[in-house]
Amino acid sequence: MGYPHKTHPRETAILSKHFGETEARTLDGWKKRGGYRALEQALAMTPAQIVDIVKASGLRGRGGAGFPTGMKWSFMKPGDGKPHYLCCNADESEPGTFKDREIMRWTPHALVEGCAIGAYAIGAETAYIYIRGEFTECIDWMEKAVAEAYAAGIIGNNAMGTGKRIDVHVHKGAGAYICGEETALMESLEGKRGNPRIKPPFPAVSGLFSQPTTINNVETLVAVPHILMNGPEWYKAMSLSSPKSTGSKLFSVCGNVSRPGNYEIVLGFPFKDFLYDLCGGPQPGRKFKAVIPGGASVPIQTMEEAEATMMDYEGFVAQGTMLGSGGVIIFDDQQNMPRMIARLARFFAHESCGQCTQCREGTAWTTKILERIVAGQGTFEDLDTLLELADNMTGKTICVLSDSCAAPVVSGLQKFRHEFEALITGKRSSMSTGAKLTAQSSQLSAAASTGLSV
Amino acid sequence: MSAHGTTPYTQVFTGKRKNDLDAILLRYPNKQAALLPALWIVQEVHGWVSEEGMTEVAAALGLTAAYVKGVVTFYTMYHQHPVGKYFVQICTTSPCLCAGADKVTEAFLKHTGCNELGVTSPDGKYTVIEVECLGACGFATPVQINADTVENVTADKVQQILAGLK
Amino acid sequence: MTAPLVNLTIEGRPVSVPAGTSILEAAKTAGVLIPHYCYHPGLPVAGVCRMCLVDVEKAPKLMPSCATAVAEGQVVHVHNDKSLEARKGVLELLLINHPLDCPICDQSGECELQDYTFQEGRQDSRYREPKRFNPVEDFGGDVLYVPNRCILCTRCVRFMDDVHKDAVLAVGERGDRAVITTAPDAGLTQPWASNVVDLCPVGALLSKDFLNKARAWELDRSASVCTGCSQGCNIVVETRDNAVVRLKPRANEAVNAFFMCDEGRLNYRWLNRQDRCAVPMANGAPAEWSTAIAAAVGALNGKRAHVVANASLSNEVFFLLKRIVGKTGGSVKFDVPQGAEAALPGVEDLALRADRVANATGAEAFGAARTEQPYAGVSAGDVLVLVDVEPSAVPSTALNAASAVIFIGTADPSGLSKLTAAFPIANVVESDGTLTNLRGRVQRFLQAKAAPGQARPAWFALADLLIALGEKADYATASDIFAALATSTPAFDGMSFDSLGLKGTPLAGSMAGAGR
DSSP states (O other), rough: OOOOOOOOOTOSSSTEEEEEOOGSSSHHHHTTTTTHHHHHHHHHHHHHHHHHHHHHTOOSSSSSOOHHHHHHHHHHHHTTTSSSEEEEEEEOOOOTTOHHHHHHHHHHHHHHHHHHHHHTTEEEEEEEEEEEETTEEEEEEHHHHHHHHHHHSSBTGGGGGOOOOOOEEEEESOOGGGGSSSSHHHHHHHHHHOOOSSSSTTTTSSOOGOOOOOEEEEHHHHHHHHHHHHOOOHHOOOSSSTTTTEEEEEEEESSSSSSSSEEEEETTHHHHHHHIIIOOOOOOTEEEEEEEBBBBOOEEEEEEHHHHEESSSSHHHTTSSTTTTOOOEEETTSSSSHHHHHHHHHHHHHHHOOHHHHHHHHHHHHHHHHHHHTTOOOHHHHHHHHHHHHHTTTTSSSSSSSHHHHHHHHHHHHSHHHHHHHHHHSSSSOOOOHHHHHHHHHHHHHHHHHHOOO | OOOOOOSOOSSSSSSSHHHHHHHHTTSSSSSGGGHHHHHHHHHHHSSOOOHHHHHHHHHHHTOOOHHHHHHHHHHHHOSSSSSSEEEEEESSSSSHHTTTTTHHHHHHHHHTTSTTTTTTTTSEEEEEEEOOHHHHHGGSSSSEEETTTOSSSSSGGGHHHHHHHO | OOEEEEEETTTEEEEEEEEOBBBHHHHHHTTTTOOOOSOOOTTTOOOSSSSSEEEEEESSEEETTTOOBHHHHHBEESSSHHHHHHHHHHHHHHHEEEEOGGOOTTTTTTTTHHHHHHHHSSOOOOOOOOOOOOEOOOHHHHHHOOGGGGGOOHHHHHHOOOOSOOOOEEEEEEEEHHHHHTTTTTSOOSTTHHHHHHHHHSSEEEEEETTTTTGGGOEEEEEEEOOSSSSOOOEEOOOOOOOTEEEEEEBBBTTTOOOOOOOHHHGGGGGGGGSBOHHHHHHHHEHOOOOOOOHHHHHHTTOOEEEEEEETTTHHHHHHHHHHHHHHOEEEOOOOOOOOOOTTTTTTTEEOOSSSSOOOOHHTTTTEEESSSSTTTTTOEEEEEESSSOOOGGHHHHHHSSSSEEEEEEOTTTTTEEEEEEEBOGGGGGSSSEEEEEEEOOEEEEEEEESSOOOBBBBHHHHHHHHTTTTOOOOOOOOHHHHHHHHOGGGGTTOOOHTTTTOOOEOOEEEEEESS
């Protein structure tokens, strides 16, 4: 399986402590490891007490936006007479990110417990775990864990014998990155196309089935039991640089690196040490060239920027990018950056829901221009067009998919313009696969068309 | 796997599967929310979601066939055409591309006899497609064959993987 | 329970609108049109075309004015550089895959993509890649879909789903592969489906009936009212070279919102019929108007008039008919052909009505009698006066019983026996007048084309007849007659053509418009 690697001494394994232990997947094994004690404790508290503890811990959303979790929960007004819902966002699809996958496949009960606590804290009787359809293994393990938890009376209409009702359901997605956007996820759960909604209204006012809803990432929810068991001060104390970034966080590492995989560190860890020590640095004979530190949607960093970064919400921003979902993509000196960026653009074009004009047309056009440049057919005007197009695609649409497509293009052109220019002037021969990319991209639109061009 | 559209459509939601759908409906406050799960059941039974399948689901959930078609075509995992016995999805998004996913794709196309993406091999066994990020970037290149994910695939392992498929 | 007023500034103009109003609608009240595609006042807000982005001071980014409610003290810029640049960007993107086939597109001249591009788009395109192509599709009914021109505004999808309540259209696929799609055997045959053609802001949804028939700029347009049923939908009659080529709905919140049914829309060819009564006749032969009128007066002398009138004729006509039978004795009768009712579910009290005439309410207001047997009771010696009825539909028993027949109409009457006089009259699109719909709303229709030959408006012919019968009827226009009927008929008290405007007024004591 090649995973999990041994925990590095400089890691702080809290959420990932039991990765690799097959026994931890079962209810008995999970209980042996202290599982469901936090839920028991939570059900003896008032929802408001739980919200206060989570607030005090400084826990921030691990899905990408980093919104304070306790504050988000506090938007759910108890006693409003409406059904409340908790959605767990397990539609992990951001290129470079695969942490929730490991949480679900190794510690499924951790997520059931996190969902149950979260649901109780926001006054919801129903939680849905929306898992992307491709995660077949995660879905299997989560369904097993939910069934076990129901059978043991941990969840259901008399959760842990407290008389409280907490239902948890697994909902399988069907292939759409955009359903990781919170309102698109709700649309999808409602049996619709995964089109993001206009906000306001925000989910806490009108979310799933038009009822007050909170949506949290997998990693956020599995952190909650630890916070309840160890106290907010313990969690808050885990912070290495900015006091606004607390706790441990899983970072997924992929690309051209010696030891890809998931690493759990305390926020504020030096990125340089992370890359060269924990991840083992570049593969033999290679040099790192660029890093996308927070999943494909965030701006690309040069190594100079990356090595000066502290790994927390503020630290990444200070170095021109974002922490995002913590998906670290590393490119080494063998890689053709325009080709990598073109492929990312194609990802976004493929995944655009197509509602907003700028995104529907802009992502596809950006992809076509980039692939033409990679194929050696680019012009200098194309570079200006790309930047103006990126500007037109930023901050103008319902959700940020369009912005996400623009981010690597703008940062790539800023930081690696010479590579684009070399392809345009022919000083660097286009890689043979470049032409193939273009051929494949026309297949992209062939799905809905005859493939004819006019 | 169903016969490829040549035989008359057989209803999916009868007997046990009707009960399964009824059980799924209990999870949601309205019928429409069961659309994705219902479509999954149709695909499990027939191997793909035909227009007859969409019409059946629409009737079961009180929706129109056009609405269901709009949803089916939004999501990439519902097959709108019959596919090979082994449906091979290779992640080629940048993190996998930089690890050699393009070579893996070439190898699959060659050794399955598909030769072209999205085309089922002449023996009906394989359909190979490129897929956007499978969420297993640290195990590049992940390849999903039907419901199973094979991790760390390189071009030289492809023949062995194919030989292992029953 | 009116919402409190909110004060804001749009393009430097102070605006006060009820709370909850969108910036886009608020701007309209200040005379500022914010360009938009997906927004339509008759549909739920989608906010997807991103054309109506405006710069709201203190907002972090441009706001979609269709989906942003007004707030106290807001300062909105519609035409500053930031907003203009955003719209220019949207326009460029909408055009990159567009075939730019305006010369062969029916929408040309009334296309919002064309208009806004001309107004504020780029001069050129920077797009150098192959364009997307999808074949034209027949959506069934009267609708053709040209996907290459589609801008995915989803107005058509929302209309069928939210207004027609039959979601036969959907967006299929996603991203730049998205198209409007329909299920294989579900065509757009619903009774109100063709409204999607009007709603489409570009040339993606076309009427097969109108296909290649005329260019938008060749058309003359007149406000009118549909006479297909008693709903009284407000319409625009579009003519080219004195022929009606298309009917379109005209917005009237109180009657038909923004819509009209397919039956009304497509039933216009009779307005162009060639077998018209075009010259007056006296005793079976063509004659001068004065001779024909004299023949009619001669026949009516000392006789009772049994008048059978088409109930889609105007209030003015029924008013004059009332005066004529008041002079001669007799009665005015009409029948009401029936058809299946077909409601538009998403709009309150809007339907294609079972009563397939336009003015039964007005006819009754002027004493005409509704009956299934309008020809029953023609006593021996009565003069049968036929007003805009089909000659072929007149039963021979009635003709036999009558002492004489006076025909006042649009169809060729030459086959009628005992035809003493015939007056050629203008049809509804050839004259002015008013109609009263089933909810008692009095609405004007305006002349859209010229009447053939010597045909005159019915009110003109009837006024001449009244004068010849010795009555005072010196009306110069339909408006004069309306003023007279308003003075003498309490339900119309105080109304005038001016006060009716183009959206009409409810009769005193009637429901305030059609349901709303």
